[in-house]
Amino acid sequence: MTIKVLLVDDHLVVLKGLRFFLQTQSHIELVGEAQNGEEALQKINQMHPDVVLIDVMMPKMDGIEATRHITQNYPNIKVIILTSFSDQDYVLPAIKAGAHGYQLKDVEPDILVETIEAVMDGQKKLHPAVTNQLMTHMVDDEKTIDILTSREATVLKHITYGQSNKEIAAELSISEKTVKTHITNIFGKMEVQDRTQAALYAIKHKWFD
Structure with missing residues (x-):
């Protein structure tokens, strides 16, 4: 293309x-x-x-x-x-x-x-x-990974790996639509606008160390 x-x-x-x-x-x-x-x-x-x-x-x-x-x-x-x-x-x-x-x-x-x-x-x-x-410069408002469900946390972890929705869906054996729903919920709970901000916040705060 x-x-x-x-x-x-x-x-x-x-x-x-x-x-x-x-x-x-x-x-x-x-x-x-x-x-x-x-x-x-x-x-x-x-x-x-x-x-x-x-x-x-x-x-x-x-x-x-x-x-x-x-x-x-x-x-x-x-x-x-x-x-x-x-x-x-x-x-x-x-x-x-x-x-x-x-x-x-x-x-x-x-x-x-x-x-x-x-x-x-x-x-x-x-x-x-x-x-x-x-x-x-991301605002630290002391959010913790506990604001997410276990499935949302798993999806976020894969986002930090740089994986696409399609790759996450295949990895977790769920549909891309379900992945998108989880990501929408993640953004809302974390108060971020996109997957880059979500991943950077999780990495900065060592959510998956």
Whole structure:
């Protein structure tokens, strides 16, 4: 399957470099470029990308606000933040806005491709520095694993292994629909928004040590 990508960055040299690299990937099609969030939203309506690679700091509309618009209005489009900033002032708002991936511009090209493929597969893909920021700044409200049922805890443990819903279902001999129900309950009890936050919280608080 060809993955259609829209690039969004206000630095022309960055766009040129990304354009050159992505055009070498047989399974990735570069469908358009934009230099700010407003232009990106216009291009989305025209180009219908699968993935948007977007910077954070841009004129007119920044990447975080654009991400919020995209995830709310185009839920099937995956958004990957590609920026130079890894501090919490950018990381946390981007994740809360719904970004599916967050990579720094020093990322190796093959890791960038892996990130694009991962988000298309429904996974989150974060730069290690970003993961550290999330783990450091997650609010500690003293939740314990006891808030979960034994089955929910088992599902969460598999989430920390990076397994997909399909893999968890096969491992536990249950349906994917049942896995999704457990995950919805887990998110509600843990007060998190996605599996990445749930996994990071469980790891940080040593729920499965």
